[in-house]
Amino acid sequence: MADYAAFYQRSLQDPDAFWREEAARIDWQKSPTRICDASRPPFVRWFPDGTTNLCHNAVDRHLPERADQPALIWVSSETGEEKTYTYAELDREVQRMAAIFFDLGVGLGDRVLIYLPMIPEAAFAMLACARIGAIHCVVFGGFASGSLASRIDDARPTLVVSADAGSRGGKVIPYKPLLDGALAQAQHKPHAVLLVDRGLAPAARVAGRDHDYTSLRERHAQAEVLCAWVPATHPGYVLYTSGTTGKPKGVQRDTGGYAVALAASMAHVFAGKPGDTFFCASDIGWVVGHSYILYGPLLAGMATVMYEGLPIQPDAGVWWRLVERHRVNVMFTSPTAIRILKRHDLAHLKASDLSSLRTLFLAGEPLDEPTAAWVAESLGVPVTDNYWQTETGWPILTLARGVQPDQPAKLGSPGVPLYGYRVGLFDDVTGEPLTEPGRKGVLGIEGPLPPGCLQTLWGNDARFVSTYWQSIPGRQVYSTFDWATRDADGYYTILGRTDDVLNVAGHRLGSREIEEAITGHPGVAEAAVVGVADADKGQVAVAFVVPRAAGPLEDATQGEALTAEILARVAADLGPVARPARVVLVPVLPKTRSGKLLRRAIQAVCEGRDPGDLSTMEDAAALQHIRP
Ligand code: AMP
Numbered sequence: 001m002a003d004y005a006a007f008y009q010r011s012l013q014d015p016d017a018f019w020r021e022e023a024a025r026i027d028w029q030k031s032p033t034r035i036c037d038a039s040r041p042p043f044v045r046w047f048p049d050g051t052t053n054l055c056h057n058a059v060d061r062h063l064p065e066r067a068d069q070p071a072l073i074w075v076s077s078e079t080g081e082e083k084t085y086t087y088a089e090l091d092r093e094v095q096r097m098a099a100i101f102f103d104l105g106v107g108l109g110d111r112v113l114i115y116l117p118m119i120p121e122a123a124f125a126m127l128a129c130a131r132i133g134a135i136h137c138v139v140f141g142g143f144a145s146g147s148l149a150s151r152i153d154d155a156r157p158t159l160v161v162s163a164d165a166g167s168r169g170g171k172v173i174p175y176k177p178l179l180d181g182a183l184a185q186a187q188h189k190p191h192a193v194l195l196v197d198r199g200l201a202p203a204a205r206v207a208g209r210d211h212d213y214t215s216l217r218e219r220h221a222q223a224e225v226l227c228a229w230v231p232a233t234h235p236g237y238v239l240y241t242s243g244t245t246g247k248p249k250g251v252q253r254d255t256g257g258y259a260v261a262l263a264a265s266m267a268h269v270f271a272g273k274p275g276d277t278f279f280c281a282s283d284i285g286w287v288v289g290h291s292y293i294l295y296g297p298l299l300a301g302m303a304t305v306m307y308e309g310l311p312i313q314p315d316a317g318v319w320w321r322l323v324e325r326h327r328v329n330v331m332f333t334s335p336t337a338i339r340i341l342k343r344h345d346l347a348h349l350k351a352s353d354l355s356s357l358r359t360l361f362l363a364g365e366p367l368d369e370p371t372a373a374w375v376a377e378s379l380g381v382p383v384t385d386n387y388w389q390t391e392t393g394w395p396i397l398t399l400a401r402g403v404q405p406d407q408p409a410k411l412g413s414p415g416v417p418l419y420g421y422r423v424g425l426f427d428d429v430t431g432e433p434l435t436e437p438g439r440k441g442v443l444g445i446e447g448p449l450p451p452g453c454l455q456t457l458w459g460n461d462a463r464f465v466s467t468y469w470q471s472i473p474g475r476q477v478y479s480t481f482d483w484a485t486r487d488a489d490g491y492y493t494i495l496g497r498t499d500d501v502l503n504v505a506g507h508r509l510g511s512r513e514i515e516e517a518i519t520g521h522p523g524v525a526e527a528a529v530v531g532v533a534d535a536d537k538g539q540v541a542v543a544f545v546v547p548r549a550a551g552p553l554e555d556a557t558q559g560e561a562l563t564a565e566i567l568a569r570v571a572a573d574l575g576p577v578a579r580p581a582r583v584v585l586v587p588v589l590p591k592t593r594s595g596k597l598l599r600r601a602i603q604a605v606c607e608g609r610d611p612g613d614l615s616t617m618e619d620a621a622a623l624q625h626i627r628p
Contacts, residue, residue, distance in 0.1 A: 011420050043456065052256050056131075071085055078308050107158075108132065114139070117166030118307065137250070138237070147574050164196070169310055174200075192209060233255070239390055252454060252457060253454060265291075271402035279322065281332070287388075288363065320349050324354065327356040336537055338374075366494055382401070399416070417490075425439060438487065442482070444480065500512065514529040530542055532607060532628075563583045567580065602626050606627075
């Protein structure tokens with residue numbers, strides 16, 4: 001049996017040889033002769049003289065052997081629909097979508113913003129972009145007008161693809177009014193909007209701008225659109241994520257490096273094989289959805305399950321019935337989903353034949369031991385935690401099940417660094433590498449980052465360098481902005497973010513973004529949003545708000561009215577996903593003498609911990625108003 005430690009060492013000692021071998025997992029129009037160009041750190045160009053296409057590798061390449069094999073299995077427990085697309089059918093739909101994009105003026109390098117629920121058209125649209133060398137920017141359907149508008153202005157898309165509505169827990173969520181609101185708010189005006197009409201909600205079309213997908217699809221029934229061969233370094237997509245400022249960061253990824261990294265991870269990390277069925281229960285609006293609902297499984301010639309709905313709707317057996325029906329081999333979800341399922345009768349799980357399932361992978365937030373133990377015991381399969389982020393595109397820390405299946409897991413730890421990642425812990429003040437076991441430091445990665453990681457931030461190289469590469473004092477090391485420790489065996493434990501990023505149910509949200517939405521209310525003077533530990537969701541957002549007038553503080557009715565307006569405002573602006581679990585009205589917020597909000601101290605008090613050193617605090621009494 002292969003030894004993971006040796007595999008890992010080889011990836012660091014001879015990265016060119018290592019990644020040259022991995023590059024053979026995909027098709028190239030022109031094979032790369034150069035593997036890694038790191039001549040301009042911290043920027044890195046993987047396979048710089050190779051040309052390829054992500055859609056060719058995800059779809060066309062499989063047609064000779066797997067035209068009739070399921071490629072995309074779409075299941076909606078919201079509408080009760082289910083549809084399987086073979087590779088041949090997927091290919092047809094993607095070519096039609098690509099032809100529509102051409103019709104609507106999308107060309108190489110143009111951005112297409114995709115604001116869609118979990119429907120097959122989302123996959124068609126992403127793959128169609130890849131096919132013609134357009135850059136997709138998928139915006140999570142749970143975001144609302146304000147979030148959408150800021151992404152439209154940053155990405156400057158030629159086309160927006162959207163739908164009449166999504167559905168959550170049986171409740172229709174109209175998308176079109178949110179999109180229209182965003183387009184009215186945004187400075188940039190896309191040429192066209194392509195609308196998928198699911199028949200869920202009325203969606204008036206703006207003449208000259210909005211186009212109906214169904215009729216255009218008919219028109220292009222037989223369309224043939226060739227894959228555009230692009231340099232490996234051609235941007236494949238931009239995916240926005242939250243940071244410390246209110247302005248989201250457009251994580252930009254390449255084409256060739258990403259394809260190689262994902263193809264390698266399907267084999268080495270997920271131990272998957274062509275023909276397997278992979279079920280990743282996430283959303284295409286998040287990085288997990290990009291990498292492991294869409295591209296990873298398809299690159300590997302698997303069938304991928306795309307699921308619209310909740311894990312407990314119509315009941316907590318819905319996912320397990322799906323595993324049985326489609327003989328799912330590998331499953332991937334978040335700890336939050338498992339915590340929710342854990343509260344339901346185990347009979348739901350036991351009622352299905354889960355014998356096809358080999359492994360469950362969990363990621364996106366810390367995995368607590370009781371949840372890990374419960375699900376491993378209930379399913380009777382190994383459960384593997386994996387730690388990564390939007391920026392890296394594939395796991396940083398985990399156990400490479402495809403390399404060494406018996407590598408021991410340790411409860412509470414996602415595992416060890418994956419091949420290609422030079423991971424270390426660094427002192428946040430001195431920047432010194434921390435080598436002794438047990439020391440807490442910032443998890444950093446020495447450059448060059450392996451293939452598949454972000455190339456830069458869209459349109460903002462300077463922010464890419466200053467945010468990620470200049471945060472660890474005195475050295476140019478990539479910061480993950482996570483605290484961690486490492487034990488004597490090299491296993492890491494993640495302790496939480498070093499910045500003001502919240503992680504609610506595995507969804508990443510920025511404190512500043514939510515605070516800005518709240519302070520947009522005319523009755524609000526200031527706000528502080530912190531993530532507070534929660535038994536189900538890992539964290540929830542709690543907002544401490546200073547009203548402009550004393551009324552809402554003194555009068556309960558006025559206070560309730562303001563609170564309701566604040567919650568509604570955040571939902572309308574950012575989306576329900578960002579709505580705080582609680583709003584607490586306070587007369588003053590704890591700050592340092594230089595006026596910096598003491599979010600860490602607020603968070604500590606909310607979690608019943610010691611708020612730490614308060615010597616820099618302007619008014620020590622301010623903390624008295626903070627209540628868990
Ligand atoms: P995102 O970019 O939305 O995927 O969020 C990435 C962040 O989620 C990381 O920086 C961590 O703070 C957290 N995270 C992701 N996976 C894990 C994990 N397996 N264990 C602990 N934290 C995680």
